[in-house]
Amino acid sequence: MTPPRGERDGSAPRVVPDADPVSYYGRPILKGPVWHADIAWYLFVGGVTGASCPLALGAELVGNEALAKRVWPTALLGITISPILLIKDLGRPQRFLNMLRVFKVTSPMSVGSWIATGTGATVGLAAVRSQLGWFPRAGRVAGLAAGLGFGPGLATYTAVLLADTTVPVWHGARRELPFVFAGSAMASAGGAATALTPASIAGPARRLTALGAVLELAAAHRMESRLGELGEPLREGRPGTYAKAAKALTGIGTLAVAAGGSRRAVAVAGGAAVMAGSAFERFAVFRAGFASAADPKYTVGPQRRLVEAGASVGT
Amino acid sequence: VGGTGAFFLLLDDPEVYGLPPAPKVTTRDLGEMWRSAGAAALAMGVGVAAAFAGGRR
Numbered sequence: 269m270t271p272p273r274g275e276r277d278g279s280a281p282r283v284v285p286d287a288d289p290v291s292y293y294g295r296p297i298l299k300g301p302v303w304h305a306d307i308a309w310y311l312f313v314g315g316v317t318g319a320s321c322p323l324a325l326g327a328e329l330v331g332n333e334a335l336a337k338r339v340w341p342t343a344l345l346g347i348t349i350s351p352i353l354l355i356k357d358l359g360r361p362q363r364f365l366n367m368l369r370v371f372k373v374t375s376p377m378s379v380g381s382w383i384a385t386g387t388g389a390t391v392g393l394a395a396v397r398s399q400l401g402w403f404p405r406a407g408r409v410a411g412l413a414a415g416l417g418f419g420p421g422l423a424t425y426t427a428v429l430l431a432d433t434t435v436p437v438w439h440g441a442r443r444e445l446p447f448v449f450a451g452s453a454m455a456s457a458g459g460a461a462t463a464l465t466p467a468s469i470a471g472p473a474r475r476l477t478a479l480g481a482v483l484e485l486a487a488a489h490r491m492e493s494r495l496g497e498l499g500e501p502l503r504e505g506r507p508g509t510y511a512k513a514a515k516a517l518t519g520i521g522t523l524a525v526a527a528g529g530s531r532r533a534v535a536v537a538g539g540a541a542v543m544a545g546s547a548f549e550r551f552a553v554f555r556a557g558f559a560s561a562a563d564p565k566y567t568v569g570p571q572r573r574l575v576e577a578g579a580s581v582g583t
Numbered sequence: 584v585g586g587t588g589a590f591f592l593l594l595d596d597p598e599v600y601g602l603p604p605a606p607k608v609t610t611r612d613l614g615e616m617w618r619s620a621g622a623a624a625l626a627m628g629v630g631v632a633a634a635f636a637g638g639r640r
Contacts, residue, residue, distance in 0.1 A: 292601035322631040330639040374610055420624035428616045432609050439609050442616045446623035454630050475634040568598050571605035
């Protein structure tokens, strides 16, 4: 780095040394995300919806119709709320229709708009079949499409949506983030089903809660340790508090569901705790992105090291 | 288009002007990201299957 001005021109050293030029008067280099909290809620709701689809499909396939009958409506409710949240962020409904005028693989937002639309159509059919018995064949096919394709897609594409930005903590977490979101989605969908279903038929939901929680916690731990200094925004300040709350609630809720899930009150409380943990995890990741974009050191630090290592610049 | 129409001569490190020193086009990693998301979606399928393998109800 350049020596302080005083030493360079031979005059007396200045009292205040020149700061390491991190950016222009410490101003952020990146333009931060423009999303509102609606999008963090959408990450959570999309997760519950997305993982509810395979759970409901599985229940159908093994003949546990009573469980399917309770999980499809959860997915339907979720996929009804999701576009409302997206439209709230976009400003007016027409803009969502505009999103559907193109399909562009290089834009996660475009892919996601189509995934959300497909989820809506298939979950709608599958839910109507499970409740009213209408469209028996189309409902089964729609259930397969939602459970095997659209649902898991809806729960994980949002990770790509965040990672395909220049926000350092999101882009840095691009490998682990889909697994964090997948685990969080499984845990919250399992938690919702555990809370809403009689314990006698909710075994798969309880097991899904536990598996999802383990995946969420393990992937989040791996993400944080691999990010290193870039992951600071996930540990400090408000996002850090959210992340700690997420881990505590997910852990406690999972233990409650696993140990006492056969008792109604425990199942409801445990399921709700796991859902809250999942929501906190999404908010932690979401808010950490803003903090990460606002502080120029996360933008400059790693890039400066690349330059100094002699890497070719501008790719 | 074609050819440099205009350019800016920076007399100091890009950071001093509020510019990133080694900007990156994140979309270059998009293939890796979609693969990772696909693997996570697959993991979700396996997880659900495992949840039902432990019993139907």
